[in-house]
């Protein structure tokens with residue numbers, strides 16, 4: 577079995593900018609700069625032969641390259657139930673189009689359709705019982721964050737290895753987007 581997800585890679589420059597947002601929230605587990613990415617579709621555990629079908633289906637996707645700009649920061653959950661701090665993405669029809677193509681390709685491979693609406697974000701930190709005032713201060717201090725635009729020229733199929741020190745992401749394959 578392999579635990580898979582499809583994501584957009586970010587440039588080293590943008591990852592450094594994002595890593596620079598870290599700090600100020602007690603108990604937050606900040607994503608390492610090299611692990612920062614934008615998930616397009618979490619797949620989860622699949623058997624090896626289905627992973628091969630997924631690879632073939634992703635190879636078939638035809639979608640144009642596009643510019644991506646990160647914009648603002650936010651939180652999933654609220655108060656002491658805040659779970660994730662994230663950087664947001666400027667609205668992009670090309671991104672939504674690409675994500676929809678990936679979703680339908682994966683459903684054709686036999687995966688259950690994703691029921692949650694796609695909300696593009698880059699996870700900056702995972703939280704556990706954070707002090708609400710510190711989360712609020714993080715959001716107001718970093719609210720003007722913007723980075724990019726960067727050219728999105730491929731999508732990446734990742735394997736996630738779960739371990740005690742947190743998940744390790746292994747890039748299995750890149751699928752180019754059209755010029």
Ligand code: 2AM
Pocket residue numbers: 581614615617618660697698699736743
């Ligand atoms: P995230 O985008 O909010 O960080 C690998 O685990 C990636 O898949 C992460 O970026 C993670 O969330 C995303 N993901 C989405 N749904 C998930 C789930 N049910 N379990 C684990 N990761 C999930």
